[in-house]
Amino acid sequence: MSTLPDVKAYDAVVVGMGPAGATAAYQLSRAGLSVLAIEKETHPRYKVCGGGLSARIDRILEDDYKSVVEHTIYGIQFSYRGADPLSLDCSSPIAYMVMRDRFDHFLVEKARQVGTEVHEDEPVTSCRQLPDGIEVTTDRGRYLAKVLIGADGANSLVAQQLFPGRRSRRMATLESEIPIGPAPHYPGTGRALIDIGATPAGYAWIFPKQERLSIGVGDLRGGLASPKKIFDQFVRDEKGLAPWKVPQPVGHPLPLFSEHSGANRESVGLVSGRALLVGDAGHLVDPLFGEGIYYAVRSGQLAAESILSQVKDERRSLADYEEAVRREIYEEFRVAVRMASIVYSYPRLCHRLLPRYQNIVMLYYDVLRGRETYQTFYARAKYVIKSSLKELLLEAVALR
Ligand SMILES: Cc1cc2nc3c(=O)[nH]c(=O)nc-3n(C[C@H](O)[C@H](O)[C@H](O)COP(=O)(O)OP(=O)(O)OC[C@H]3O[C@@H](n4cnc5c(N)ncnc54)[C@H](O)[C@@H]3O)c2cc1C
Secondary structure, eight states, rough: OOOOOTTTEEEEEEESSSSHHHHHHHHHHHTOOOOOEEEESSOOOOEEEEEEEEEEGGGGGGGGGGGGEEEEEEEEEEEEEEEEEEEEOSOOOEOOOOHHHHHHHHHHHHHHHOOOOOEOOOOEEEEEEEEEEEEEEEOOEEEEEEEEEEOOTTHHHHHHOOOOOOTOOOEOOOEEEEOOOOOOSOOOEEEEEEESSSSEEEEEEEEEEEEEEEEEEESSSSSSSSSHHHHHHHHHHGGTHHHHHOOEEEEEEOOOTTOOOOOSSOOSSSSSSEEEEOGGGOOOOOTTTTOHHHHHHHHHHHHHHHHHHHHOOTTTTHHHHHHHHIIIIIHHHHHHHHHHHHHSHHHHHHHTTTTHHHHHHHHHHHHTTSOOOHHHHHHHHHHHHHHTTHHHHOOOHHHO
């Protein structure tokens, strides 16, 4: 690899130390590669996020992350525009709640402990493909990477500079954190709240943490015309929030998966030369409920695995990463797109049908636990619904 004066070279440079970057850096450093991770902020840092981890995260993270879990979720209270609440609980966890400052800091420290060199408070300002690597520039220096991982989130500079053909579909969201002290959680201990009527084509949530509630609204189809109005309406409708003053919400884009994210349909557009995109930078966010942390961690792992297998065997290609994402994540997201189109086209009907189809909700909880996939869930749910189709159609006609 060519060396430029005053330039330090690494096997891998990771841009951005959220869950995707921290996980990739951890895996690569642990395998013995020299890794530089560059983060524009200083951890622990606040991140606008519900902080809900589906319980299947247990399958991909080492157990020690539990030290930063603030609340364990066993059920969901579903409501529609603040009315008709229905709680469906079960005996084993379906999700874990974290605050992102603590969770991300934990992952960054793990990477540092196995040898990642972490530069904080150092925004990357440009990256450039060279014949045998990538040059990364910040206001403090220049670095050379044999391989670059773009893990810099929804507004990824790496994606803009090295993947110019990628299209983005970024949805508007708003979130606030209500400090509640030792008061009992709302809507109840071990329970999150989801309201699919609160926004035109998305949902509002209340996720309990230690001594606070994360509440927010997100539109998963078209973009909210006036997110603040919708947020305020949700707070007004949700009478259980009345005892607390709700701080002003903060916005952040959510880069949902779409069929057209890649430059073209053959390539999913996550690898360009010696650069890979992971997590939000690659739009790896579930189009049904906007879950991104699991996919950030998983894509960080898949990217690291692909880099490591190429280090061992030069005949392997970084394109293996794209193939792994296509197989493991995109197949799931395609089914999630279909599910989202049903849920957000007929939110009222879906809510009305919940009491009748509690078994489908329990099946969905198994997706959250990793016991079912979206693909197996969809096939099973379709069968259950088909068996009662006539009744369902009459109800749909009555409600439209
Ligand atoms: C309102 C809201 C609620 C959400 N709720 C949930 C939820 O409950 N559960 C869930 O699973 N997902 C949720 N998500 C999605 C989730 O937050 C993201 O999918 C997840 O953070 C992606 O992780 P990441 O590591 O790819 O990116 P990020 O977590 O965004 O990390 C990117 C990092 O890159 C750094 N960076 C950016 N630019 C540069 C630069 N130029 N140089 C150096 N560093 C840079 C940033 O400072 C940041 O630390 C939510 C998102 C929003 C907006």
